[in-house]
Amino acid sequence: MxxxxxxxxxxxxxxxxxxxxxxxxxxxxGTGTVANMTPEYAKLMGLTATAGKSAMPGPLDVGAKLWEHLKSPFYDNGPNDKGLGIQLGFSIARVGLGYFLAVIVAIPLGFLIGMSPLFSKALDPFIQVLKPISPLAWMPLALYTIKDSSISAIFVIFICSVWPMLLNTSFGVAAVRKEWINVARTLEVGTIRRAFTVILPAAAPTILTGMRISIGIAWLVIVAAEMLVGGTGIGYFVWNEWNNLSITNVIIAILLIGIVGMLLDQILARFTRMVTFPE
Amino acid sequence: MTDKFISIEGIARRYPGADGGQISVFEDLWLSMPRGEFGCVIGHSGCGKTTVLNILAGLDEPSEGAVIVDGQAIEGTSLDRAVIFQSHALLPWRTVLGNVSYAVTSKWRKWDRAKVKAHAQKFIDLVGLTGSEHKRPSELSGGMKQRVGIARALSITPKIMLMDEPFSALDALTRGTLQDEVRRICLETGQTAFMITHDVDEAIYLADKIFLMTNGPGAVLAEIVENPLPKDRARIDLHRHPLYYALRNHIVDFLVSRSKTFAATVINHDPRNVPIVRPGLSEPTIVASPKMIETSPAQTIAR
CATH class of the missing domain: 1.20.5 (Single alpha-helices involved in coiled-coils or other helix-helix interfaces)
Structure with missing residues (x-):
């Protein structure tokens, strides 16, 4: 069935x-109108004007170009002509680094907020204000203070992935069933051991869900961030190819951004399944 | 009543009310039990039975008074007092063995893996779960889950076993077999046990003493019923014992009517000297009567 x-x-x-x-x-x-023009002028205008070809590439053009990219993904012909593999690699590395820093900060902090009503209340106003800020709004401040565009992009990834993880961790920790906490209490389990043996496994599915949301947002943001900072990365590639008026390459980049985003999501989904327990 | 292994001394539990005042669940509750005895508290919902048990476990604190166990005032939870939860409260990400081992390693931190496993296995065998060690709670039936709960509680060899309506979520057949198991284990090991229940027959079968509590708020311990049935009673022919109905009727009468009217009708109730009743063939006889006549307002204040 x-x-x-x-x-x-x-x-x-x-x-x-x-x-x-x-x-x-x-x-x-090619169904557009064909203008009458001198051969010299026609050379300048290209196929869109001479053969009535649409400016938008067809699937065959994109397929051919994609095949070309896949054949040599890692070539490097200077700053404006790098293989797609290299560009994607830069983006994934930035996302990975910023995301990793966010995990290191958000999960312990989420535990603190979830376990301590005092910190939960004390930090709440800051989180409420900082959370809705678009991560790109931090970019000028990051560029000014860090003075390095690449690290600024990593910072932007950090700041956008920290919130879903922080909120989900603190919620998951605070929502651990009272009876499981009571089991640990009656067994005189200390706070640290309780955090690792009861709260962490009980909250793990919620924490992983937060991490999954974060990786999705990080991957959304990296494209925009790299358009701003330039230099390398798939976001820069998209903008550079737009400046080159290569719609084919833009379409290929869009496709690859989607595929990589899906893979990142699937990896986190697999981790989530690993820590989920049936009741 | 010289041996007071557990002694609850004048505890009260109050919650802040909606109008700024205090709502008292119970006030000035005194209760004691000797070592090796099985005590059961019966009362309607809201009389604070569970609160009493939680205070005994150290999960809750009394607003007033103290609890003394084995000569020491209790402070917080302790590995000396194991709790069997109504909802079994197994950790769902651990196996049966993992759940029992968790308790064992909590008590004996320095034990190596093999020793912990052997010890846990002993108690899994004791509750009849041999062969299910590597199953997770979600793969077990309700009765089996509660068996794991019992094994976990027993594995830390507690001085007292505290049970909060442990079988109320089970079907009648499973409940019966688990009652048999608990009674067998308690008799074999001389375990002191304190149990909360709604079930009169459960109390009659398991308990040596049955503590009757009136309705809350402001609940009091109304009387202590000594179980007159022989120690070697069996669940099968319990109801054929000549004293069974005297005992049962006494408790049911209390739950149906006296638990409501107790506060209004018994004026001289002294919470420190609760009457001990031993239902006999005829009318129930009071074996240890409180000093009702001398109770004067002055004495009440002095207390």
Whole structure:
């Protein structure tokens, strides 16, 4: 039953994808008006003007270009011409570093807030004000104080991934069932051991959910941050290719951003499943 | 009543009320039990039974008074007093063995893995869960979960076992077998046990003494019923014993009517000298009567 459902879903998915490609292909065929012009002028104008080709690349153009990129993902021909693998690598490294710093800060702090009503109340106003600030709003301040665009991007990733983790950790810790805490209390388990043997496993699914939300946001933000700071990264690549008017490359970058984001999410989803316990 | 292994001395528990005043669950509660005895508290919901048990466990603190166990005033929770929770409270991410081992390592920090495992296994065998050591709580039935709860409580060899309606969430058949297990274990090991229950038959079967509490708020310990049934009673033919109905009727009568009217009808109730009743073939006889006649206002204040 389930296997047949999966099969049918896969068939529908493939059909939808094929339909999408078909419509895309038809919509971007050369059907525009062909202007009459001198051959010199036509050379300057390119195929869009001479053959009536759509300025938007078709799926075949994108596929060919993608194949080209996949064949040599790590070439480096100077600052404005690097392979997609290198660009994605820079982005993933920035996200990884900023996210890792956020984990180090948010999870212990979340434990403190969840376990101590005093800190929960004392830190609440700061969190409420800082949380809704767009991470990119920190960028000028980061650039001014850190004076390094690459580290500023990492800081922006840090600041945007810290909040969901912090809130989920403190909520998960505070919501640990009273009876489990009481078990630890009647067994005279000390605070540190209680935090690791009862609260951490009980709150782990909630904490991991926060981490999953954070990695999603971090990956959203890195593209925008790299458009601002420039230099390297998939976000910079998108903007650079827009300046080059290479829509094909922009589409390829969009596709790859989606795939990497999905993989990051799947990794965290797997970790979440590992720590989830049935009741 | 010289041996007071557990002695609850004048405890009260009050909560702040909505109008700024104090709502008293119970006031001036005195209760004592000798070593090796099985005590059961019966009363309606809201009379503060669970609060009494939580105070005994150290999970809650009395607003007034003290609890003395084995000659020492209790302060917080202790590994000497194990609790069997109504909701079994097993850690769902640990296996049966893991749950019992957690208690064992909490008591004996320096034991190595093999010793902990052997000790935990002994108690898993005792409650009849051999073969299910590596199952998680979600794979167990309600009765099996509570068996793990019992094994966990017993594994730390506590001085007192505290049970908060441990079988109320179970079906009748499972409840019966678990009652048998608990009674067997308590008799074999001479375990002192204190239990909260709603179930009159459970109290009659398990308890040596049954403590009757009136309705809250302002609940009092109305009387102590000594169980007249023989020590070797069996659950199967409990109801055939000639004293069974005298005892049962006495408790049911209390729960149905006297628990409500007690405060209004008994004026000279002295919480330090609660009457001990031993239901017999005829009318219940009071074996140790309180000094009702001498009780004067002056004495009440002096206390």
């Amino acid at each position: 389930t296997s047949s459902l999966r099969l049918r879903a896969a068939i529908v998915s493939i059909a939808l994808f094929a339909a999408f490609l078909g419509i895309w292909h038809i919509a971007t065929r």
